[in-house]
Amino acid sequence: MTRTMLEAGAGAALLYFLTVIVASLTWPGYSHVTQYASELGSAAAPHPEIFNIGITTTGALGVVGGLGLISFFAQRGRWLSGGLAGLSLCAWGVAMLMGGLHPMPDPLHNGFGLMLGVTATPIFLMIALRGRIGVVFYLLLGLWFIATAGLLAVMFGVGALVTMKNVGLWQRALAVVMISGIGFSCAALARRAKGGA
Secondary structure, three states: OHHHHHHHHHHHHHHHHHHHHHHHHOOOOOOOOOOOHHHHHOOOOOOHHHHHHHHHHHHHHHHHHHHHHHHHHHOOOOHHHHHHHHHHHHHHHHHHHHHHHOOOOOHHHHHHHHHHHHHHHHHHHHHHOOOOOOHHHHHHHHHHHHHHHHHHHHHOOHHHOOOOOOHHHHHHHHHHHHHHHHHHHHHHHHHHOHHHO
């Protein structure tokens, strides 16, 4: 069961990217460089249901993946750090759910900022996995944290690098780093979950 839940978390990452790609193909003239991904689910999009259903499902899979992390580490006695890793991923999943259920420009679309919680996921994973993974995995988790935190800072205005001419590009960069990290971590831990336990 734990393995299946972690695989759902990995699937969330794949579904997110697939959703954005497919939804954007239905909107002639849509720009990944200048437009937010969430605009694909707004009333201005030709087929907002594609994005909104995809993101809602992505969020649900993310919550399941977070529960998978909690289960994985509970079985190994890493309740606190592992539990926090799982809860931070669940928070991201809830934010994605809200994003799909409340399309732009609904104020609830941002999910109360819960998505930001996943920034801490790699830190919690590093603590929970201490002594149990190789150096390469540790480095990848560290890079995931640094890159996500750095790109979030840029998105929040640090360096004044984001403009209306490139906001989509920066958002895509953040999504690739943040969500790929989720997918990689869940997939890697699913392989370590013995016998589907």
